[in-house]
Amino acid sequence: MTSRFDKAVTLIDDANAADPNRVETGDGPRPAELVYGERMSKALGQIYPDASEPLQLAVRAQHLMRWTSPRSDFPMDRKGYHAWRNTAKKKHAEDVSGILSRAGYAHDEIDTVQALVRKEGLKRDPDAQALEDVACLVFLEHYFSAFAAKHDHEKLIGIIRKTWAKMSEKGHEAALKLPLDAESAKLVAEALAK
Secondary structure, eight states: OOHHHHHHHHHHHHHHTTOSOEEEETTEEEEHHHHHHHHHHHHHHHHOTTOOHHHHHHHHHTTTTGGGSOGGGSOSSHHHHHHHHHHHHHHHHHHHHHHHHHHTOOHHHHHHHHHHHTTTTTTTSHHHHHHHHHHHHHIIIIIHHHHHTTSOHHHHHHHHHHHHHHSOHHHHHHHTTSOOOHHHHHHHHHHHHO
């Protein structure tokens, strides 16, 4: 990759390293959104090894400084959830614009990354779909088990089905190979069987 790419990734990671929320990793507790970005990039490299540079940047920045737009600022219902997600996508796209500009990217390149971060063109744009696949895979592999512990069975089955519907066939193939814990694997199997 180009030096501007490396600079952009460093700036994204530096911004996400300020996350006050921590997740436990093999290296001890680390900033949650920094870890999320690393997991997204790793999954992208495994599933889409020939990903374009804009897609690689969008994947790394998908949750850029997400803690600055907390879910708790919105009503705790379905409408509030969707409002939060839409607000967050727009904010991440705005935030990445400044970073990419500082790294030396042109306006049209920045626009492409921003559109991917906002997930525009799902099911039509292969890069947007690849980003969605990766986000779903990272959720299932790293976050679903903890999420499942907080929700009832029927809601989980519905969420798995909605997640599955967002993915491409390539995403489905990768999801079926994930090293899920026994309970998560059982829930996925049940959701897909119905």
